[in-house]
Amino acid sequence: MLVSGVDDGYFPLSYKRKSGKAPLVSVTFSNYAVQDVDFGFVTVDGEDATDVFNSLHKGEFTIIDSVICGGFNYIKAAENYIYFFGKKPNTEAIFNALKKNFGSDEMRIEVIMNVLKNITRIPTKKGTVYINTDLQLNVAKEIIEYYQVFVKYPEPIRHAHIIGRAIGQLHVNEL
Numbered sequence: 001m002l003v004s005g006v007d008d009g010y011f012p013l014s015y016k017r018k019s020g021k022a023p024l025v026s027v028t029f030s031n032y033a034v035q036d037v038d039f040g041f042v043t044v045d046g047e048d049a050t051d052v053f054n055s056l057h058k059g060e061f062t063i064i065d066s067v068i069c070g071g072f073n074y075i076k077a078a079e080n081y082i083y084f085f086g087k088k089p090n091t092e093a094i095f096n097a098l099k100k101n102f103g104s105d106e107m108r109i110e111v112i113m114n115v116l117k118n119i120t121r122i123p124t125k126k127g128t129v130y131i132n133t134d135l136q137l138n139v140a141k142e143i144i145e146y147y148q149v150f151v152k153y154p155e156p157i158r159h160a161h162i163i164g165r166a167i168g169q170l171h172v173n174e175l
Helices: 047-054 090-104 106-117 139-146 155-174
Strands: 001-010 020-029 033-043 062-066 081-085 120-124 127-133
Touching: 001 033, 001 106, 001 139, 001 155, 020 047, 020 155, 033 047, 062 127, 062 139, 081 139, 090 106, 120 155, 127 139
Parallel strands: 001 062, 062 081
Antiparallel strands: 001 020, 020 033, 081 127, 120 127
């Protein structure tokens, strides 16, 4: 079984409002071994994250670190996904920020808030997490717990986060 973790990477605040790009990274595992790493760049606060996400190499199942990436860009996953949150998101604060900064962008607000309003609390061996998934909850929990080696964040996401941060910092330093 191939399981991918997807996370965005570092970008400076000056990239907000579509002023720059942030990396979006997919790391695919087979058991505990990395099988593939792929990445692309999303526009910070843009609307291209779903397209970039769809272009990345991924396994049979994908654990996505939140629906939001690259500022308030967003990923609209189609199948075999788990949106993962290490702590319960503050949906009211996120909604207020979306209305303030993207008030006329109803699609962005609807996609993000639909994911956030439909999260499920899942107790795991490494602590409580929150997910939104199209999988059966027991299957999603099994995948998450299998990859919770050191902390509650599954290894595919942890690896995507580390690689994304490094790519983002390199990208900024090269400009």
